[in-house]
Amino acid sequence: MDIKNLAASLVLLVTGLSFGLTSFFGMDVGSALRMGPGYFPLVLSILITGIGLAVGLKAVTVSVPFHPQYAPVRSIVAIIAAPILFGMTIRGLGFVPAVLLTAISAAMAAKGQRPHIAAVIALAITAFCLAVFYYGLGLPVRLFGPWIGV
Amino acid sequence: MDFISNLALGLSAALTPYNILFCFVGTLLGTLVGVLPGIGPTATIAMLLPITLSLSPETSLIMLAGIYYGAQYGGSTTAILINLPGESSSAVTALDGYQMARQGRAGPALAAAALSSFFAGTIATVFVAALAPPLTKIALQFGSPEYFALMVLGLAASVVLASGSVLKTIAMVSMGLIFGLVGTDINTGAMRFTLGRAELADGLNFVAVAVGIFGIAEILRNLEVTVQRIAVVKRVAGLWPSREDLKTIFAPACRGTALGSALGVLPGGGAILASFASYALEKKISKTPERFGKGAIEGVAGPEAANNAGAQTSFIPMLTLGVPANPVMALMIGAMIIQGIVPGPQVATSQPVLFWGLIASMWIGNFLLVVLNLPLIGLWVRLLTVPYAVLFPAILAFASIGVYSVNSNTFDLYVMAAFGVFGYVLAKLEFEPAPMLLGFVLGPLLEEHLRRAMTISHGDPMVFVNRPISATLLVVAMAVLAIAFIPDIAKRRKEVFVEED
Known part of the structure; x- marks a missing residue:
């Protein structure tokens, strides 16, 4: 087999x-x-x-040994969740929360990542994306969406 | 002299401050993603595609092209300094380049890579400029059967040039073709494979598919093991190679350029094959083959020249025929379509500024790369110390924003996630993703020309054989596929690609 x-x-x-x-x-x-x-x-x-x-x-x-190497399930889930979270929240929550959630989810995919470190990384990424995409490139998005009443 | 006046036109277009700036931005970004792991030129260009909408057509193509050949450069830096090729085409560079770095000769290795790349880029630019117009003339005579045959040849070549099982790669190409057909059938307006979702009426978003398969799947692969990224050299001293070194690398760089230019024109990953072929050639004709793998500077210069020349000439099929040679070229075609330009042989005559400006910008970009890479090497070395735990969340955030901004469509993000999982599964089962993406792009075109050819011939499939150009192309395609199945070649193919892993 x-x-x-x-x-x-x-x-x-x-x-x-x-x-x-x-x-x-x-x-x-x-x-x-x-x-x-x-x-x-x-x-x-x-x-x-x-x-x-x-x-x-x-x-x-034929007979071939099979020793697959997988990424940890936690990593896979966290990585795949990232774009899905972005898709679910970009309209409702707006750009800033959506990027933050995406980045936190992705950051938690690293092996043994602690939540507070992930949050710091995500905040830095969000600030960077805000500067580059919103202010730099003028991406037409709402920073905060209707769900949080802004 | 048409050739001179065309190049002059191109230079005058490419040398405007604005275009130089974006050429610089492109090569800078390219070097960056080439150096960084987990993100390659395909995903980067895919993400930046929506942003280029606000630029003029030539500026956006100049920038995107810069990313592509910039990544080839950046990939060699990591190959030499930390034995981790940033791009698969610089895998060979790692063999001798890393050994040189360990012997304290990182400087000459980097210089050899940069100089031979620049040399190859210069020659290849002239080659593209010389070859494009005659090919364009031939292409203008192409009818549907010829286009169909040409695309079949391109797909066949991508199968042979991919690593892994030939049969499985053919299946990948077919899968890509069928994914490309999702959406509204242009001939009848019928919905195909849309599962009743209105979002799929325009087909699967190419950017989402590309970012999923190349971006997300790659990150997942990198998360399997904690890679130790330690640079052997913290500071690179003595960059300039000795006169002796320069003499040694001249001939390999020339041979690499010739090999790369020729193989790059072949659709389906010519740059990678070119670097392997060049390494094998240098080792074979060397008087001291035992030095290879232990820090032979020829083993850096030849392959680097070859992959850069190959990257450059892979623009030829795209520019003259509108047929992409690899996924990156498919994205370039996507960029043209976004700008309202119909890709194909008429681009050279209808958009001369764009056509020649792009070709001329390649030379300027290569020059900028030498400037970027040699003096600023310290900066790139420092970048290698950015921890991956910071890097990949940023990549995912960029990717999500990029995919969303194509159509402001949230559905595309779910497509991206789905193809990320699918791409990872495929990678685990040893399927090749690149031919699938090529199939995905060519799917609608291939079907369109097949249908038209059959209508013209009143349903007689002999139309493909009766016309000389299409018959020749198909015979070559068959021969290429047949070669891959010959046991001896299949074995050699395996050996060539083994080193890539």
């Missing part, structure tokens, strides 16, 4: 099949002469699914 490539094959099969089935059943495929919106995606999906099968078949026949 080659776990890594088995997982790779799974990614390809899921992508290929979901896009393929959507193109085949949900769209007009048309003909080679008059290609519908579904034609090209269907061809690509078949290719992806085919490669997924090939990679998967090869993966079950």
